[in-house]
Amino acid sequence: MNRRNSFGRRNFFKHAALSLATARAASPSSGNLMAQKPLIWDVHFHLTSWPGDTPEDRMKEIVKVLDRMGVDRVMLSLGYPLLENPSPEQLRDENDQVLRGIKYAPDRAYGFVYLNPNYVQASLDELNRCVRDGPMVGVKLWVARRCNAPELDPIVERAAAMKAPILQHTWLKVGGNEPGESTPYDIVELARRHPGVPLICGHTGGDWELGIRVIRGVKNVYSELAGSNPTSGYVEMAVRELGAERVIYGSDAFGRSIASQLGKVMGADISESARKLILGENLKRLLTPMLRAKGYSA
Amino acid sequence: MIDVNVNLSRWPFRRLVGDEPADLVAGLRKRNVTQAWTGTFDGIFHKDLSSANARLMEDCRRYGSGVLIPFGSINPKLPDWQEDLRRCHEEYKMPGIRLHPNYHSYGLNDGAFGELLHLAAARRLIVQLACSMEDDRTQPPLMRVAPVDLAPLPDRLNSSPGTRLVILNADHVHNMQLLEKLLSTGNVYFDISMVEGVGGVSRLAQKISIQRVLFGSNYPLYYFESAMLKVRESAFTDSDKQAVLEGNARRLLAA
Numbered sequence: 001m002n003r004r005n006s007f008g009r010r011n012f013f014k015h016a017a018l019s020l021a022t023a024r025a026a027s028p029s030s031g032n033l034m035a036q037k038p039l040i041w042d043v044h045f046h047l048t049s050w051p052g053d054t055p056e057d058r059m060k061e062i063v064k065v066l067d068r069m070g071v072d073r074v075m076l077s078l079g080y081p082l083l084e085n086p087s088p089e090q091l092r093d094e095n096d097q098v099l100r101g102i103k104y105a106p107d108r109a110y111g112f113v114y115l116n117p118n119y120v121q122a123s124l125d126e127l128n129r130c131v132r133d134g135p136m137v138g139v140k141l142w143v144a145r146r147c148n149a150p151e152l153d154p155i156v157e158r159a160a161a162m163k164a165p166i167l168q169h170t171w172l173k174v175g176g177n178e179p180g181e182s183t184p185y186d187i188v189e190l191a192r193r194h195p196g197v198p199l200i201c202g203h204t205g206g207d208w209e210l211g212i213r214v215i216r217g218v219k220n221v222y223s224e225l226a227g228s229n230p231t232s233g234y235v236e237m238a239v240r241e242l243g244a245e246r247v248i249y250g251s252d253a254f255g256r257s258i259a260s261q262l263g264k265v266m267g268a269d270i271s272e273s274a275r276k277l278i279l280g281e282n283l284k285r286l287l288t289p290m291l292r293a294k295g296y297s298a
Numbered sequence: 299m300i301d302v303n304v305n306l307s308r309w310p311f312r313r314l315v316g317d318e319p320a321d322l323v324a325g326l327r328k329r330n331v332t333q334a335w336t337g338t339f340d341g342i343f344h345k346d347l348s349s350a351n352a353r354l355m356e357d358c359r360r361y362g363s364g365v366l367i368p369f370g371s372i373n374p375k376l377p378d379w380q381e382d383l384r385r386c387h388e389e390y391k392m393p394g395i396r397l398h399p400n401y402h403s404y405g406l407n408d409g410a411f412g413e414l415l416h417l418a419a420a421r422r423l424i425v426q427l428a429c430s431m432e433d434d435r436t437q438p439p440l441m442r443v444a445p446v447d448l449a450p451l452p453d454r455l456n457s458s459p460g461t462r463l464v465i466l467n468a469d470h471v472h473n474m475q476l477l478e479k480l481l482s483t484g485n486v487y488f489d490i491s492m493v494e495g496v497g498g499v500s501r502l503a504q505k506i507s508i509q510r511v512l513f514g515s516n517y518p519l520y521y522f523e524s525a526m527l528k529v530r531e532s533a534f535t536d537s538d539k540q541a542v543l544e545g546n547a548r549r550l551l552a553a
Contacts, residue, residue: 174436207435229432230520230521267523
């Protein structure tokens with residue numbers, strides 16, 4: 001049974017009336033916002049820190065919250081403990097946890113395989129194991145190595161051949177990034193070397209007023225909204241400068257509240273068509289070739 | 299619904315939807331906010347706080363139509379700040395004041411802060427203490443302001459009995475030791491605008507009691523919906539939700 005359908009529109013309205021009122025109020029020009037619940041897919045979601053001793057236990061908790069918040073599906077990556085520079089064995093362990101999580105709730109989560117460019121061959125092997133031969137649909141890169149490094153090239157090429165989108169963490173900290181931590185400038189370098197490959201700029205650099213400008217001219221780089229304070233103006237600027245088609249919702253849960261991040265999109269002064277693109281339709285479009293290849297019904 | 303954390307005027311680093319008084323009130327009304335405890339961004343950045351508070355009062359009167367409740371800004375490092383406090387209380391009849399120790403360059407172990415707490419308690423003014431305004435990793439390079447260090451606060455409160463304190467813009471869930479010390483001092487409340495993590499607000503409520511949690515959005519600097527959705531994420535009972543959205547603030551105001 002499809003859990004998302006079992007939750008359904010009726011229950012969504014029951015549990016979400018308060019939020020719907022606020023969402024409508026945020027966009028008075030479209031009083032029927034969410035009269036049809038928009039598709040909500042979260043591109044940035046982790047198993048880390050959720051209560052539960054096993055991936056299945058954690059996934060059970062995750063599904064409860066997704067139901068409460070009206071989120072249809074999450075892209076799950078990173079297990080536990082949270083390792084910044086995992087060895088090949090540790091990579092496998094974390095990806096195994098994610099595999100168990102998405103197996104528990106296949107209609108609520110897809111997997112993004114966690115790779116470490118400091119171990120290129122092991123990463124390619126994991127890509128094969130989890131995406132080519134397994135159920136995962138995308139790639140997650142974090143802070144082991146800056147993504148402008150040439151070691152990223154074979155990973156990007158292999159992922160592109162599989163039609164797997166890549167979510168790359170980026171930040172632009174005013175006090176300076178961590179040594180292996182990528183910036184939007186780094187992802188732009190990588191994107192220019194791989195112009196046909198969709199790269200998702202995780203956090204849009206955190207300092208979004210800079211990050212949006214950095215990626216603006218490079219059309220295969222997407223802005224992702226997760227993991228920063230819900231500062232007003234973020235989504236409006238992204239839509240204005242990039243077009244709504246290049247903006248993707250994510251939360252970075254568990255560390256971030258789903259609510260605080262979803263509120264960025266729900267509260268933004270943008271058109272309802274733009275809001276729907278950001279909440280789910282853009283990610284679904286990016287993933288469609290992969291989902292079709294795997295025979296998944298989105 | 300009562301939002302205890304709203305600001306008038308302009309944030310200096312970007313324009314915001316709702317940074318005109320009429321727009322702010324309209325935005326609050328659309329979101330079913332019946333009362334907003336309202337400070338002013340000018341109170342963070344200006345030296346002439348007497349003028350900033352007078353404008354705050356006037357804007358609340360002119361545009362607020364009962365929704366905007368002014369909370370004037372006090373900087374205890376300014377000369378004759380006691381007169382600002384007196385005006386907020388006696389002339390403007392404000393129920394409380396708002397403090398920004400980090401932007402005003404003093405620590406909570408500063409004697410001036412202690413004196414301010416004493417005087418505010420004597421006047422039965424609610425004290426709102428904003429720990430930060432934004433992520434310090436993304437601040438303009440020439441305006442980097444670290445969050446307020448709350449460590450000295452329990453001792454300060456112990457020596458100022460009667461203080462009614464609302465801590466704004468902080469995520470306390472990860473600092474249980476400090477939370478317990480603060481709770482033991484008496485009338486301390488917490489808003490939810492910067493509480494993070496899935497279910498962070500419900501975890502905060504479990505640790506400190508639902509009666510100490512207040513709905514605050516940091517609107518219009520933050521998207522109002524982010525705070526609103528946190529209440530939904532928390533899966534409160536109807537009575538707990540009512541307490542957070544209104545009851546607790548109303549009780550504090552009446553105390």
